[in-house]
Each structure stands twice: as C-alpha cells, then as structure tokens.
Amino acid sequence: MPSLLKIVGIAFGAIALVGVVVGSITWAILASQGPTPPELVPLDWWEHTVIYQIYPRSFKDSDGDGIGDIKGIITQLDHFVDAGVGAIWMSPVFVSPMVDFGYDISDFYNIQEEYGTMADFEELVEKAHQLGIKIILDYVPNHASTESEYFKKSVAREPGYENHFVWANPIIDPNNASNRLVPSNWISQFGGTVWEWNEARQQYYLHQFAIEQADFNFREPAVKEEMLNIMRFWFEKGADGYRLDAIPHLFEADPNDYGGQYPDEPLTGNPFLTPNQAGYTTQEHTRDQIELYDVVYEWRGFADKWTNDNNAETRILLAEAYANVTMTMLYYGNERDRIGAHFPFNFDFINSLSSNSNARDFVYIIKRWLTYMPQGKVANWVFGNHDQKRMPSRFRPNMVDGLNSLNMMLPGVAITYQGEEIGMRDGYVSWEDTVDVAACNQGNPDNYLQFSRDPARTPYQWDRSTSAGFSTNTSTWLPVSQDYLEINLQAQKEATRSHFKMYKSMTRLRKEPALSHGSYHIQSLSENTFALVRYLLTHDTYALVFNVGETSDTVDLSTVQFLEEPLTVYASSVHSNRVVDDTVPRGSVTLQAGEALVLRASPM
Known part of the structure; x- marks a missing residue:
C-alpha cells in the first residue's frame, strides 16, 4: 500500500493540476475578450485644463483709447471657446496708479477705471461661465501702492495700521552722526536699494519692487x-x-534674529552687474523664507473651506514661485499634514x-519636474x-508648433500666454x-532692452486692420509689433495650415x-x-516627435517604447512636408529643423 504521505501528495497534485487547467481556461477566455479597459476617474475642472493668460492692457480695446479693457475681453470670449481654452487668468485689473501697470494696487476691492467697471467684471464672469470658461484673477499680496489707504494710514501711524508695512529706522553713520544710512544692502528687483525714506514717518519702508510698491508686513496679524x-x-x-x-518675497529676514538690525546679504560676485542691479547680492534674506509656506498653506485651507461652505466648484490657488526645485515643490505642501x-x-x-538647448536638455528638464513633484x-x-x-523669441520661430504641442501633450495643466497660439x-x-518701470529704472538708450518687459506685452494681433485689430486708435499704449501683417489670428484662420490650426488640433487632442x-x-x-x-x-496612443535642432535629423522610431504600428500623422508643424493621415x-x-510630428498609434 502506498504511504499516507504519498496518497496526500497525489491528491494535492491532482487539485493543483485542476487549478492549472481551470486557470488556463479562465485566462484564455479573458485573453480572447481583450484586456479590461481601465475605469477613467473623473478629473476636477482644473486638473487637465488649458489656462490662457491675458495681459488686459494689450488684449482688446473696446472704446478706442488705445488701452485694452474688460469689455474687449468680453467681445472675444468666443476665441477661447474656439481655441479650446478652459480658463483665463487676467493680470491685475484693480485700481492702480499704473507705475507697474496694475501690480501696484491702490484699491484691492475695485476695478481700474480705464479697464471698466465692476458691472463689466460681473458681466465677464457671467458670460465666461455660461461658455464653460473659468476666471482666474491675479492676486498681489506682497505689496500695495504707496497711494493706497493702507499705506497712508500706516505713514500716519493710525491704530491698526502702524505695522501694516515693513518699516525700519536708519543706521547712523559712525563717521557722521547727521548722515542717514539705509538699514541693509538689499537690492530691489527693479534696481537700487529696497529702502525708501519717508519724511512724514521718519523711517524707511521696504519695497522689493518699485519705490511706489511698499511691501506688506506679513508678521502683522491684521x-x-x-x-x-x-x-x-x-x-x-x-x-x-x-x-x-x-x-x-512675502517675508524677509527678521531683524530680531540678528540683534535688532537687518543683516546685509553677501555679494554674488557677478562681474557683469553693478551694485544697483538685482542679483548683485545673493537675496538670501529677501526671498524664499520658510515662513511664507505656512501662509500659502493657510490660504489653501481658506479656499477649500470657502468652497465647501458655499457648495461651490473648486477654487484654485496657483503660486508664482521662482525658486530652486526643492523649495518650489514645498508650495504643493509639506507631504505630511x-x-x-x-x-x-x-x-x-x-x-x-x-x-541652444538640445533634445537631452528637454528630456532632463521634463523628467526633473515630474520626479520631484510630490505623489x-x-x-x-x-x-x-x-x-x-x-x-x-527665446527659442526659434520654427519651433512654435513643436513647443505648443509639447505643452498640450505633457501630463497636467497647459498654460498659454496670449499670442502663443499664433x-x-x-x-x-x-x-x-x-514704459516698463524695470527698464526705465535700470536701463538707458543703449541697454534698456536687456531689462524691458515691454516687447512681450505689445498688443494682440487680431487681423490686418488698424492697430492689428486691437484698437480703432492708431496710437496704442505700446506700439503694435511691425510683423502683424504676417502674423495675426484672422490670417491664420484663413490659411490652409497655421500655428492656430495646429494649436486647436492639440487642444482637441487633450480630450483623448x-x-x-x-x-x-x-x-x-x-x-x-x-x-x-x-x-x-485599450485607447489610441499618441506620440510627439520633435527636432529641436537647427539642422535636419534622421532618427529611428523603432527604438521608441510603447508605439505600435501603424503610425499615422495626427498633426504636423506648418513647415512639415507631412500632412494629416500620412503613414x-x-x-x-x-x-527638418524645428519640425514636430504628432503621431497616432494603435492601442496597446
């Protein structure tokens, strides 16, 4: 007789064999049906949208004064629908003396007269929302105009406003007691010292930008x-x-941590900068202070609570953060609580x-953000x-379609600055x-373009008519670019192939x-x-192949992972010889140099 262990072993073997057979049959059935399609979890409205930045002063003038306005934006809302835009972000439209064209706000609760009225703003919101377009405002918390009531009351030391701004006593010159010295060697972003003497208050105030933009004191609860x-x-x-x-720039070094005085910053040693130019010092005491993140986290809590309390769609906060990658990622949160x-x-x-960047530079920069970004x-x-x-102008004109395509195909939110679509x-x-304060403060007739932001702010080019269709006025706040007869929206709508048509094809593709x-x-x-x-x-695969070089390039697509034949052209840059549906x-x-191909491949 076989042993008990042998009998048990045979029994288990039979069970295992049955399991293998049943499992094989089950797998064969599943395989014949194809892979199970993944369930697509609905995304919040902002998570995969296209945000379009409007510089209101240069977008569309509705009343012929040569300055863009809110009614002008209202007249062009269909452009955003046509372009596939989900949200528009407007640079500031609040009351301002316009030293820094809206970023020096004197009244945070009202609309600048040359841009329109509160009724105009309300109409913009209503009509945009009817079209499914969200409205994002430029919020400027770091500073206020010296013409604001906040600043005037702080100068007068009115109760509740005494410490609304960063005030500091002068340093007395040890060699001349009557000589007043600035509290530190800090340099403004627009050139010159960050400290400006206020005769009425007999103190210096801090301004990290223009003299007329006084920095709020975020250590003050009010x-x-x-x-x-x-x-x-x-x-x-x-x-x-x-x-x-x-x-x-919300916070700067606390003088209480340095014996009651603001510390000087070390010099960068950059031989191409003068002592009055931003970057001459390290800025280690004037930006990226760790306290600012807690304020951003508090604002997010406030926005989320407002959303929940009002049973509203998500209200979003987007941080302008020029910092190294580690400090930038902290704006997302601290990954704990x-x-x-x-x-x-x-x-x-x-x-x-x-x-000058090559393909490996592009790949590295993209992977770096996605690697450092919190889960x-x-x-x-x-x-x-x-x-x-x-x-x-930063890259090359023949790269426009490739860059726009890259923007649209990368995971997450695509952001377009007005005019990039054409x-x-x-x-x-x-x-x-x-007129840019940064250029006027730091430049001269020989070098002003090194500092000027005006060239990127010239009026939008709608068509070939007077002032490129931006205004009926031949005189505009900044001159219209001289190439508007060649580059304008109307011409690109009429052309068989154009940057705008390529842009539209890519915003449609984002829905895949x-x-x-x-x-x-x-x-x-x-x-x-x-x-x-x-x-x-189980869904179509799409690939962007982009030559960022200045010469033609032959590559082997067989080395690209996750691509299955057949490959057909979904879209191609305007100077490409390939057209839609080419194999x-x-x-x-x-x-060719600058050529971009967007290819459709079979599902995996």
Whole structure:
C-alpha cells in the first residue's frame, strides 16, 4: 500500500493540476475578450485644463483709447471657446496708479477705471461661465501702492495700521552722526536699494519692487486677515481662483534674529552687474523664507473651506514661485499634514531651456519636474508670460508648433500666454516708447532692452486692420509689433495650415483618454530629437516627435517604447512636408529643423 504521505501528495497534485487547467481556461477566455479597459476617474475642472493668460492692457480695446479693457475681453470670449481654452487668468485689473501697470494696487476691492467697471467684471464672469470658461484673477499680496489707504494710514501711524508695512529706522553713520544710512544692502528687483525714506514717518519702508510698491508686513496679524478678506470678496464676485503674485518675497529676514538690525546679504560676485542691479547680492534674506509656506498653506485651507461652505466648484490657488526645485515643490505642501497651492508655476522652460538647448536638455528638464513633484499632485507647463521674452523669441520661430504641442501633450495643466497660439514674437519698442518701470529704472538708450518687459506685452494681433485689430486708435499704449501683417489670428484662420490650426488640433487632442488619464514615456532619440509618448490601455496612443535642432535629423522610431504600428500623422508643424493621415514608418524618419510630428498609434 502506498504511504499516507504519498496518497496526500497525489491528491494535492491532482487539485493543483485542476487549478492549472481551470486557470488556463479562465485566462484564455479573458485573453480572447481583450484586456479590461481601465475605469477613467473623473478629473476636477482644473486638473487637465488649458489656462490662457491675458495681459488686459494689450488684449482688446473696446472704446478706442488705445488701452485694452474688460469689455474687449468680453467681445472675444468666443476665441477661447474656439481655441479650446478652459480658463483665463487676467493680470491685475484693480485700481492702480499704473507705475507697474496694475501690480501696484491702490484699491484691492475695485476695478481700474480705464479697464471698466465692476458691472463689466460681473458681466465677464457671467458670460465666461455660461461658455464653460473659468476666471482666474491675479492676486498681489506682497505689496500695495504707496497711494493706497493702507499705506497712508500706516505713514500716519493710525491704530491698526502702524505695522501694516515693513518699516525700519536708519543706521547712523559712525563717521557722521547727521548722515542717514539705509538699514541693509538689499537690492530691489527693479534696481537700487529696497529702502525708501519717508519724511512724514521718519523711517524707511521696504519695497522689493518699485519705490511706489511698499511691501506688506506679513508678521502683522491684521495684514494676514486683510488678505483673506480680499480673497473672500472676489470669490463672492465669481472668481474661480487666484494666481499668487511674487510669493517668494512675502517675508524677509527678521531683524530680531540678528540683534535688532537687518543683516546685509553677501555679494554674488557677478562681474557683469553693478551694485544697483538685482542679483548683485545673493537675496538670501529677501526671498524664499520658510515662513511664507505656512501662509500659502493657510490660504489653501481658506479656499477649500470657502468652497465647501458655499457648495461651490473648486477654487484654485496657483503660486508664482521662482525658486530652486526643492523649495518650489514645498508650495504643493509639506507631504505630511499641510496642503499648499494647487500647483506652483513651473518656469523650467523659461529658466532652464533656450534656443541652444538640445533634445537631452528637454528630456532632463521634463523628467526633473515630474520626479520631484510630490505623489498625487498635478504638473503644469509654462512657456512664456508677461515678464519674459515671448516663446518664439527665446527659442526659434520654427519651433512654435513643436513647443505648443509639447505643452498640450505633457501630463497636467497647459498654460498659454496670449499670442502663443499664433506664434507672436517680441515686438520692437523704442527707448522713447518704453514704459516698463524695470527698464526705465535700470536701463538707458543703449541697454534698456536687456531689462524691458515691454516687447512681450505689445498688443494682440487680431487681423490686418488698424492697430492689428486691437484698437480703432492708431496710437496704442505700446506700439503694435511691425510683423502683424504676417502674423495675426484672422490670417491664420484663413490659411490652409497655421500655428492656430495646429494649436486647436492639440487642444482637441487633450480630450483623448491617453492624454487626460494615461501614462507618459519620454526619451531622446538623438542630440536634436526626442519623443514623448502618451498611452493608456485599450485607447489610441499618441506620440510627439520633435527636432529641436537647427539642422535636419534622421532618427529611428523603432527604438521608441510603447508605439505600435501603424503610425499615422495626427498633426504636423506648418513647415512639415507631412500632412494629416500620412503613414510614417516605425523605422528611419527624417525631420527638418524645428519640425514636430504628432503621431497616432494603435492601442496597446
């Protein structure tokens, strides 16, 4: 007789065999049915949207005074629908003396007269919301105009306002007791010392930007409370969120930590800067102080509570954060118990890439953000804004379609600065026409363009009519760019192929599940060309192949992962010889300088 152990072993073997057979049958059935499609979790309105930045002064003039306004924006809301935009962010439209064109606010609760009225703003919100477009306001908490009531009351030391701003006593010159010295060697972002003497108060006040922009004191509880009051007011007016301006400057070194005096900053040693230019000192005491993050976290808590209390759609906070990658990621939250901004703006394409960058640079910069970004957060991509040279002027005009396509195909939120959808370039603004405070403070007729932001702010180019269709007035606040006859929206709508039509095709593509919910893969194929693939089980795969070099380049697409044949062209840059639905081999492909191909591949 067989042993008991042998009998048991045979029995278990039979059971295992049955299990293998049943399992094989089950797998065969599942395989014949194909892979199970993943469930697409609905996204919040902001998580995969396209945000379009408007510089209101330069977007559309409705009354012929040469200055853009809110009614002008209202007349062009259909443009955003046509372009596939989900939200518009407006640079400040609040009451301001316009020293820094709206970023020096004197009344945070009212609309600047030349931009319109509160009724105009309310109409904009109502009509935009009817079209499914969200409104994001530029919120400027770091400073206020010296013409504001806040500042006037602080100068007069009115109760409750004495410490609304950063005030400091002068340092007495040890060699001359009658000589008044500034409290520290800190340099303003617009040049010169950050300290300005106020005769009435007999103290210096801090201004990290223009003299007329006095810095709030965020160590004063009344200031923090007023910031929440301002947020609440515009939420109730219908704002869907805020872009938080100049957040790195909210706090500066506390003199109590340095024996009661503000510490001097070390010099950077940059031989190309003068003692009056930003960057001459390290700015280690004037930006990125750790206290500022707690304020951002408090604001997020406030926004979330307001949303919940009012049973409203999500109100978002977007932080302007020029900092190293580690400090930038802290704006998302501290990964323990504090939630921060919905995202900090990603300026890597502005700060780290240029026309000299190769494909590996692009791949590295993209992977760096996605690697450092905390788990579960949403990425974003910025290619230009009102403070930087326009995208085609920083890179090359033949890269416009590739850059816009890259923006639309990367995971997260795509941000477009006005004019990028038609490839607008920096306009020429003479020294005589220059109005930017940064250029006027630091420049002269020989070097002002080094500092001027005006070329990126010239009026939007709608058509070939007077002032490019921006205004009926031949005189505009900044001159219209001289290339408007060639580059304008109307011409691109009429053309068979154009930057705008390519842009529209890419915003439509963002609705595909592979882009909204899928995974990504990015790799360099050569020094000049890289590929970005977006894929999701059972859905079409899409790939961007982009030559960022100045010469043509032949690459092998067979090395690109997650691509299945056949490959067809979904979209191509305007100077490409390939057109929609052309077949592309999964092998050797040659791309012209700057050429971008968006390919559709079979589902995985």
